[in-house]
Amino acid sequence: MSNDNQLLALAEKVVADARGGEQVEAFVSQSRRTTAKVRRGEVESIEQATSAGIGIRVVVDGRQGFAYAGSLDPDAVASALADARDNAIFATPDEANGLAHPDGVTPVDLPGPDDALAAIATDRRVELARAVERAALATDRRITGMRSADWSDVLATSAVATSTGIRVTDSASFWSAMADVLATDGDEVQEAYGVRVGRTLAHLDVEGAGTEAAEKALALLGATQPESRRVTVVLDPHVAGSFLALIGATMVGDTVLKGRSPFADRVGEAIAAPLVTLADDPTDASSPAAGRHDGEGLATRRNTLIGAGVLQGFLHSTWSGRKAGLASTASAVRDYASTPHAGTQGLALATGDLTLEQILEQVGDGIWVQSVSGLHSGTNTVSGDFSVGVTGRAIRSGALAEPIREATIASTLQRMLLDVVAVGSERVWLPGGTGSAALAIEGVSLSGK
Amino acid sequence: MIDKDVLERTLSRALHNGGDFAEVFAEDRVNSSARLEDGRIEELTSGRDRGAGVRVIVGEATGYAHTTDLTEDGLRSAAEVAAAAARGGGGVRDVALERRPVTPAPIAVRPEDVAKADKVELLRRGESAARAGGSSIKQVMVSVANNRRRILVANSDGLLAEDDATRTRFMVQCVAAGDTGMQTGHEIVSATRGWELFDDRSPESIGEEAARRALLKLAARPAPSGSLPVVIAAGIGGVLFHEACGHGLEADLVDKDASVFAGRMGQQVASPLVTLVDDGTPLGEWGHLAIDDEGHPSMRNVLIDGGVLTGYMWDHIRAGKHARGPSGNGRRQTYRHLPMVRMTNTYLLAGEGDPEDLIASTPRGVYVKQLTGGQVNTATGDFVFGMGESYLIEDGRITEPLRESNLIGNGPDVLRTIDAVAGDLEMAGGGGMCGKDGQSVPVGVGQPTLRVPAMTIGGTAS
Structure with a gap:
């Protein structure tokens, strides 16, 4: 696409200004997000958010400086380059600093942005948001309202060029449909949300967002506070995915090297139940987060973090790889306003062989966790301690029973991985791109009455 | 940031399809931050984001579009995209803006006037104080961030107002290690102020507090x-x-x-x-x-x-x-x-x-x-x-x-x-x-x- 080439040309122009002894990297991105929100069948808002910016990194004598501009105007770009140079002066030299070099890995062949999605008309967007709302409201007469029913589509393009020979572009499209639904019974109101994501207009299931939200809100009507005790919990794939994201964040190079990971020094050890295999795989075309290159312009690859319970390794950017004496795993993540750092791009939990019904049967008595709250304030990814608010249902004699609320579950991320007793067979893609499945975990503290 | 007559014409344009209300919101934000980690000044970054959004409301529906192009042409394009949501009505409405007096919060020491070397020194002071917590303190991260945000709001009710706000935030995070594993402690000081913030709260006191919390948690027992x-x-x-x-x-x-x-x-x-x-x-x-x-x-x-x-x-x-x-x-x-x-x-x-x-x-x-x-x-x-x-x-x-x-x-x-x-x-x-x-x-x-x-x-x- 010509837009890719324009962005790459701009990045190359910046890089061409590199002085002797200087490495320069330019990351340029442009995106368009359009959101249609409806309420009671009428348009509530239509927002078109276009964004373009450039981030410039300069490394000279092992010192790194960075600056960005939220605009591609030549003046703004020139001033970002000057600021990046100036910022480098004050940084501490570090021999691991430096830009990526082309490493010969061929990028995976992924379909580009969906032309149909790129050309979608506003009326169609509104119609899709209405379909989300209609599906939710049609579920049950106790669905009395919506906090929101939205359709969003995004078209994003980026380019990276470096004075070390990187020249790449990426573009992608994706859509999401979201419903936040209110269920009412007498004085009681319960709220839940549902979401669907995809990369092309050919694969649409927007109604699923509405019905999922409605069913979750209905399931909570009449919820009460459970007794405090130690239980086996079964995590909904969305909840499991939130925990996987936290666990993934402890397995990235920067965190490990800075002594902030409970899993540092444990490569080769069994840190999880043998049922657990977790990879970061942005090359999987079915993932909503699939991409051809990382934030430093290296071809993405599949990196196994946990293989049958054994810690295989960590994710690295160029800096963290060098620091650890390893190569980058092409795991640099960034936006134009930030420097690249190692991160997860497409976490995927290998699915197990039990359906949800079979998991409930195996568990017998426990708690089905439908949603969590306070995940970030309640989890310490350094110590691994977590304590989060939950809603869901009791599991009695292998089946879902009465709804619960105003309770928390607590354990540590380390114990949680070891205490996995079942992994669901159904793969669910979450909006951030994590491929998740239901997880059953024993020995978790439930706090309630 | 934008001339009054340009704003008036943009607002009129935004209402050309009908519409009950139109607004231009322009923003020019300059961010700067510095981070020290593991004894190294890891990163100084700076950046600027500038642009304007146009909102048009008709009945219950809102249209919104924005641009980084603050010229009259750029604003008019955004106004037309936003106005597309407002169908029906018609006709152009004249908008006359009246500037409202606003007193921006006074800033004694502008962060952009502080030399980068002095910012770096502030990080080092926070770090030394945290390290003084003892050998159980294994990692110290110190960061300072400030932004200056200038905004302008103009709407079809005739309102025109501008503000200029500066915020500063200093944070120390520590990791302590002991028999029970690793624990963390942090302290954040933040205010809608400039560098005078540090007259009241020294970087040392922030570093000490973060270290104290991390050490305290090493000896902590599980909560009930x-x-x-x-x-x-x-x-x-x-x-x-x-x-x-x-x-x-x-x-x-x-x-x-x-x-x-x-x-x-x-x-x-x-x-x-x-x-x-x-x-x-x-x-x-x-x-x-x-x-x-x-x-x-x-x-x-x-x-x-x-x-x-x-x-x-x-x-x-x-x-x-x-x-x-x-x-x-x-x-x-x-x-x-x-x-x-x-x-x-x-x-x-x-x-x-x-x-x-x-x-x-x-x-x-x-x-x-x-x-x-x-x-x-x-x-x-x-x-x-x-x-x-x-x-x-x-x-x-x-x-x-x-x-x-x-x-x-x-x-x-x-x-x-x-x-x-x-x-x-x-x-x-x-x-x-x-x-x-x-x-x-x-x-x-x-x-x-x-x-x-x-x-x-x-x-x-x-």
Whole structure:
């Protein structure tokens, strides 16, 4: 696409200004997000958010400086380059600093942005948001309202060029449909949300967002506070995915090297139940987060973090790889306003062989966790301690029973991985791109009455 | 930022399809930050984001588009995209703008005038103080960030207002290691101020506090699991009200019946000890605003008075729909976002009595000194917040430190049952960022020491 080439040309122009002894990297991105929100069948808002910016990194004598501009105007770009140079002066030299070099890995062949999605008309967007709302409201007469029913589509393009020979572009499209639904019974109101994501207009299931939200809100009507005790919990794939994201964040190079990971020094050890295999795989075309290159312009690859319970390794950017004496795993993540750092791009939990019904049967008595709250304030990814608010249902004699609320579950991320007793067979893609499945975990503290 | 006649023509253009209201919001934000980690100045970054968004409202529908091109052509294109939502009506309406006087918060020492070498020195001072905590302190991260945000709001009601706000934030995070594994401690100081912030709060004191917390947690025992009385310390404890009822008093959620406080105006919703305000006016506070992001002056709004619900917080659209004045709570993260109802500085007014007596009269419970943020479901009122620093209360005395965990409660229940409020109102020195529907804005909180007779503590100890 010509837009890719324009962005790459701009990045190359910046890089061409590199002085002797200087490495320069330019990351340029442009995106368009359009959101249609409806309420009671009428348009509530239509927002078109276009964004373009450039981030410039300069490394000279092992010192790194960075600056960005939220605009591609030549003046703004020139001033970002000057600021990046100036910022480098004050940084501490570090021999691991430096830009990526082309490493010969061929990028995976992924379909580009969906032309149909790129050309979608506003009326169609509104119609899709209405379909989300209609599906939710049609579920049950106790669905009395919506906090929101939205359709969003995004078209994003980026380019990276470096004075070390990187020249790449990426573009992608994706859509999401979201419903936040209110269920009412007498004085009681319960709220839940549902979401669907995809990369092309050919694969649409927007109604699923509405019905999922409605069913979750209905399931909570009449919820009460459970007794405090130690239980086996079964995590909904969305909840499991939130925990996987936290666990993934402890397995990235920067965190490990800075002594902030409970899993540092444990490569080769069994840190999880043998049922657990977790990879970061942005090359999987079915993932909503699939991409051809990382934030430093290296071809993405599949990196196994946990293989049958054994810690295989960590994710690295160029800096963290060098620091650890390893190569980058092409795991640099960034936006134009930030420097690249190692991160997860497409976490995927290998699915197990039990359906949800079979998991409930195996568990017998426990708690089905439908949603969590306070995940970030309640989890310490350094110590691994977590304590989060939950809603869901009791599991009695292998089946879902009465709804619960105003309770928390607590354990540590380390114990949680070891205490996995079942992994669901159904793969669910979450909006951030994590491929998740239901997880059953024993020995978790439930706090309630 | 943009000439008045250009704004007037843009607003007229935005209404050419019809439309009840049009607005231009322009923003020029300069960010700068520096980070020290592991003894190294790892990163100095700086950047600038500048652009304008045009909003057009017709009936219940809003159209919004934005641009980084602040010329008349750029603004007109954005106005036309936004106006596409407003179909029907027709005709051009003339808009005459009248500039409103605004006094931006005074800044004594502009962060952009501080030499980078001096910023770096500040980081080193914070680090040395934290390292002085002893050899158990294994990692120290220190960061300082400041931004200057200039905004302009012009709308078809004739309003034209501009502001220029500067915020500064300093944070130290420590990792300590001991027999029980690793623990973390942090301290944040943030204000709508410039470098004069450090006259009142030295980088050393911030570093020492972060180290103290990390070391304390090495010796902490698991928090209890189950229901106990909870005493929440003055200051950052105000997060309790932000979560327990603040969000539920935002008029957009009330209007959608997504709040347990909908339809309760004039009713007793809290203990008579509770008088809660949201107040954007105090200078220097993290949530201070001279004007909100819709151009309305910030105000002191009494939300709950002696336990009686007396007010919600409003943005321009909802205030108009309810034929009442604005409350100064229309905020947005950047020019790329639509405004919505947001809190500013939310705090509970002081009661009477000594915080120590309050602890002494609690036979067994938990004393929470630092909160790490929370989340609420406004429809049910159920909320959680993280206890960053907390202790057991045994026989009316503060005893052992506890490991981190969440507290969970129900907003209306907690408000009704608060049974003691001391006289020691304090604002939190380190306000946080509040997220709502994907937008994040700085908010301040405060409260005096208070007690809730029963809340569920999400620990692991039986």
